[in-house]
Amino acid sequence: MAREFLRIGCGAGMADDRIPPAVELVERAELDVLVFECLAERTIARETRDRLKNPALGYTPGLRDRMAAVLPGCLSRGIRIVTNMGAANPRAAAALVHGLAVEMGLSAPRIAIVTGDDVTETVRTMADAPTLEDGRPLGDFLPFMASANAYLGATAIRDALAGGADIVITGRVADPSLFLGPAMWRFGWSETDWDKLALGTIAGHLLECSGQLTGGCFADPGVKDVPDLAGLGYPFADIWPDGRLELGKCPETGGRLDRATCTEQLLYEIHDPAAYVTPDCVLDVTDVDFVQLGPDRVRVIGTRGHPRTESLKVVVGYEDGYIGIGEMGYAGINAVARARLGAEVVLERLRRRGFSYPEMKVDLIGVTSLHGDIPGRPEPYEVRLRVAGRNADRAAAAAIGAEVRSLHMQGPTGGGGGYSLGVTEVLAVRSLLVERSMIRSHVEFV
Amino acid sequence: MRVYDLAHARAGDKGNTSNISVIAYDANGWDVLRRELTAARVAAAFAHIAAGPVRRYEVPRLQALNFVIENALGGGVTRSLAQDPHGKALSALMLTIVLDGNPGAGAGHGMGTGNAASASA
Numbered sequence: 001m002a003r004e005f006l007r008i009g010c011g012a013g014m015a016d017d018r019i020p021p022a023v024e025l026v027e028r029a030e031l032d033v034l035v036f037e038c039l040a041e042r043t044i045a046r047e048t049r050d051r052l053k054n055p056a057l058g059y060t061p062g063l064r065d066r067m068a069a070v071l072p073g074c075l076s077r078g079i080r081i082v083t084n085m086g087a088a089n090p091r092a093a094a095a096l097v098h099g100l101a102v103e104m105g106l107s108a109p110r111i112a113i114v115t116g117d118d119v120t121e122t123v124r125t126m127a128d129a130p131t132l133e134d135g136r137p138l139g140d141f142l143p144f145m146a147s148a149n150a151y152l153g154a155t156a157i158r159d160a161l162a163g164g165a166d167i168v169i170t171g172r173v174a175d176p177s178l179f180l181g182p183a184m185w186r187f188g189w190s191e192t193d194w195d196k197l198a199l200g201t202i203a204g205h206l207l208e209c210s211g212q213l214t215g216g217c218f219a220d221p222g223v224k225d226v227p228d229l230a231g232l233g234y235p236f237a238d239i240w241p242d243g244r245l246e247l248g249k250c251p252e253t254g255g256r257l258d259r260a261t262c263t264e265q266l267l268y269e270i271h272d273p274a275a276y277v278t279p280d281c282v283l284d285v286t287d288v289d290f291v292q293l294g295p296d297r298v299r300v301i302g303t304r305g306h307p308r309t310e311s312l313k314v315v316v317g318y319e320d321g322y323i324g325i326g327e328m329g330y331a332g333i334n335a336v337a338r339a340r341l342g343a344e345v346v347l348e349r350l351r352r353r354g355f356s357y358p359e360m361k362v363d364l365i366g367v368t369s370l371h372g373d374i375p376g377r378p379e380p381y382e383v384r385l386r387v388a389g390r391n392a393d394r395a396a397a398a399a400i401g402a403e404v405r406s407l408h409m410q411g412p413t414g415g416g417g418g419y420s421l422g423v424t425e426v427l428a429v430r431s432l433l434v435e436r437s438m439i440r441s442h443v444e445f446v
Numbered sequence: 447m448r449v450y451d452l453a454h455a456r457a458g459d460k461g462n463t464s465n466i467s468v469i470a471y472d473a474n475g476w477d478v479l480r481r482e483l484t485a486a487r488v489a490a491a492f493a494h495i496a497a498g499p500v501r502r503y504e505v506p507r508l509q510a511l512n513f514v515i516e517n518a519l520g521g522g523v524t525r526s527l528a529q530d531p532h533g534k535a536l537s538a539l540m541l542t543i544v545l546d547g548n549p550g551a552g553a554g555h556g557m558g559t560g561n562a563a564s565a566s567a
Contacts, residue, residue, distance in 0.1 A: 041461075042524040133461055133522075217456065217534075224454060260454065260469065263508045267467035269458035271514045273505050289507050302507070320525055361520075361527040369529040371539045372495035388527040428525045431461070 003032075006186045008179055008203070009236035009250075011070065012036040013210035015043060015060050019069050021211065021234040021250065026073035029236055029250045033182045034074060036066060036083035037175050037208050044172055045317020045427040047088035048147035058089030059096065067097055068104070075106050075166065082157055082178050086169040088147065090115055093169045094446045112160035114170040116152060116441040119314055119434065123148040131316075131430040138316065141430050147317040150434060153279030153308075154200070155191060156441035157181025163445065172315070174278045176204030179237070187241040197281040198305025199245055202288070203237040205276070206247060206265050206300070210234045213247070213265045214296075215255035228254025245300045246293065257296040275306070279313075282306040311433040320428040323390055324397030326404025327365070328411070328418035331382035338412040339364055339385040345411055346387050346403045355396045357389040384417075390426070397423045450541040452479055457537040464496070464518040464533045466540050469510040476509040482545040488513050491543045492536075513540070 009031045011022030015038045025031060038060045051058025063085045074081055086093040090113035101108055123129075127139030149172035158181045160168040170178075180200030183189065189196040206213055213235045215226035226232075233253020238246045249257045266285060270276050276283040287302035326346070330338045343362045350357075363369035365384035367377055387404050391397045401420025408418050449455070449468060452475035457466045468483060470476035485502040492500070496518035503512040519533050520526030530536075 041522075220454070259508075263469050263510055264454065264456040264467060266508070267458075267465070267469075267505070267510060267512050268456055269460055269465060270512065271460070271463075271465055271501075271503075273503050273512060286505060287507060317524075323525075323527060359527060363529055365529065370535040371542075374494060386529060390525075390527060426525055428522065429461075 005238045005240045006033070006183055007031050007236050007238050008033045008035060008182055008207070010035050010037065010207040010210045010234055012038055012066065013208055013212065014038060014040065015062060017210055019066055021232065021253070022066070023069050023073070024250045024253060025234055025236065026070050026077070026079060028252060031079045031236060032186075033080045033082060034070065035178045035207070036081070036085055037178055038062065038083065038085045039087060039172060041315065041429050042317055042427045044088050044149050044315070045147040045429070048317065049427070051088045056092055058087060059093035060085040060087045063093055064096060064100065067100055071097070071100060072104060072106060075101075075109060080161065080166055080168070080182070082168045082182060084170045084173055084178060086113060086171050088118070088171065090169045090171050091446060097167060097169070109166040110164050110445065111167045111169060112163060112165035112443055112445050114152065114156040114160060114168065114173065114441055114443055116156070116439065117149045117170070117172040118147075119150050119439060120145070120148045122434065122438055123314060123316060123432070126432070126434070129432045131432050133430060138430065138432055141316060141318045144318040144320065145316055146319055146427055148314055150312045150314045150439045151279055152312070152439075152441045153177045154181035154184055156443050158184040160443045161185040163443065165445070174280070175208040176201040176278055177280055179204030179207055180280055183239050192307070194281050194305035194307055195303070196243055196305070198283050198303050199243045200239065201278055201281055201283050201305070202285065202300060202303045203239060203245055205283070206262065207235055207237055209265060209268065211255065212268065213261055214249045214257050215261055218261055218264065224260070226254070226256055230254060245303070247298045247300065249296050255296075257298055258292055259290040259298070262290045262298055262300075277309055279308065281308050311435050312439055314432050314434045316430045316432070317427050318430065320426040321390060321392040322394050322397035323388060323424045323426055324400035325386065325388045325421035325424075326401035326419070327384055327386045327421065328404055328407045328415045329382065329384045330412070330415055332414065335381065335383050336364060336367065336379045338414065339383045342385050342404075342407045342411045342415065343387060346400070346407065349403050350399060353399065355391070355399055357391050357396070360387070360389040362387050394423055447545055448541065449479070449483060449543045449545065453541070455537040455540045457534050457540075459519055459523055459532045459534075462517055462519050462522040464515045464536055466513045466515065466537055467510055468513065468540060469508065473509070478545060479511060480504065483511060483543065485513065487543065488515070488540070491539070492518065
């Protein structure tokens, strides 16, 4: 590591992110650290359920394929990997990666896991705590709880790397902390140096959605063009010890990295730009600017940090019934009217069978499904009816898709391509704040 | 003129709340948006799908507005019945909003293939 700066790349921003761009980063971008960010709001609840059925599971399902693709390149180049693909079972994830290294004939990596995010037992004692969504007490949801995980910060990741880990596998941590941790390790930044922590945090916030910084979720043909979108390359951040921060993307790839793409990603999932709260600090981006240094190279200036808050956010996953869905297509003359008739028929048949649903949604895909129903929209040539409903009872939810599918024979003329999307078990989430003193992160070499 | 003619936008989600950034292509567009694209305007445009409230934050150095729209996502990503539970497509709804404003300012603006230091005309 002779370079003055630390280069951190983002190889994944979601559980089913594409794998080839991560391989490109490993082969061409001269990284020091590769981050895979693969957890979303409800995924730990789903993974926890898997672990309860089978104690060898509970990590992100794509773990094996993703690690197999980059392990040889990372180990041979000394690129460290930091990932939250441990999800509900970092220990099992680490065992899988060890096994993979043996299978692929690679030298054994040093793997550290970070735990302590699972706070199920702690929150069981907090029935009176208000949930952040609307103040309802946590006790309303405890009987249905499937998981409870705190968003841990960067320090455990820092410690794992300081202990010599080649690979750090965590459960739930705040996404930007996955990127800040390596910077704190490399430069020895203090836990109270708020402006430095803000720098690592903004780097993480910009990188954590992978291609969304480099031209993904951006192209509008003729208005906002993205060169070679199919070959979209993923980003990295170069961080200097004094806090200089520059962004780049993998060489010889498609996409674009400039003020426009950076501004869209900067404000993504942020509410008050003066106060973005993470476990490590409070980030203030009101004075941030992006300076284009050259093609696909941007410097980030104006970042400020404020002291971290007294508590950590905890997300509780809980079982909340089922959703049933069905779809049917209609095209040609009078297509929308036929779709609307199909919807009326489905709802009436369910009612006559004795089912009632606390919530039902009828969409006309092609007219109302994405932006709601406003009168005056032009009628399309073809339209797809979609009926979705919620019920505490699985059979009642399943009846919806079945009724929609039966419109083929029992519904309006010319219905085609209909199917039932079956039933989804709902794992909803509620959040609350828990005092830091009640939560302890833990680093273990396995 | 539409917001689409003056700015680009992106939608994000957190629980049952959608946040949509609106980023002006140039200084003229920023003036119009700052004056005309109020929280009330946005609340009205989204009223049929979002109960609100709507808060508006300004990020002048980046010529951007950030709208935080509560009760917009059918109870949140994890429970929503919507086709698009994340509401990622809602950025496009924001861009359809029609504004009063100087018709000559920034009309038909785009930004080609990028890598300009700024997107001004």
